[in-house]
Amino acid sequence: DAGVTQSPTHLIKTRGQHVTLRCSPISGHKSVSWYQQVLGQGPQFIFQYYEKEERGRGNFPDRFSARQFPNYSSELNVNALLLGDSALYLCASSSMGAFEQYFGPGTRLTVT
């Protein structure tokens, strides 16, 4: 079975631009979470979605938004990019009610 997949692998954007990151969960998993990992730090929780509904939101500005599609894949959108948004963005999937989250390889976003 395929694991969690994320695209693109790497991305370079300019300040002020918009970016969309994509995630496909493990087959059968209905919950997707997004995390931001800045270099040298642990991941920070951004969003969790289950059955297309937002179930949790971390302390991130409204420039960050996400959605989940009927096939349980998910998109993370970031508007008006800042230099500080440069990070590894991780997607994790899980079965709701399960304690194990399975992570994708991440998308490395660089904002110049």
Place this chain on the structure above:
Amino acid sequence: AQSVTQLDSQVPVFEEAPVELRCNYSSSVSVYLFWYVQYPNQGLQLLLKYLSGSTLVKGINGFEAEFNKSQTSFHLRKPSVHISDTAEYFCAVSAVMDSNYQLIWGAGTKLIIKP
């Protein structure tokens, strides 16, 4: 709210020596505890988890951790490390009451294996 402190940013150790990576947490409610490993340029992989029951938890790759409620610690140990254990290790907690199982993470500890 919960918080996690990993006391060492880097731990150098000789190959085949034992290692302990320290993790302390703060929480006003009961928590679930996790250790994840991140190899260079890869995502995070679950090493082990404590949900309830025995305080000594065994995970993959020969790692184990002990939950100490009185000291609010969940230290990770391995009796003999290999060069392939070179990675960054993250401790994370999730509040038992949190139905979303949101993970709160430590800053990570880089395990450096010296030949």
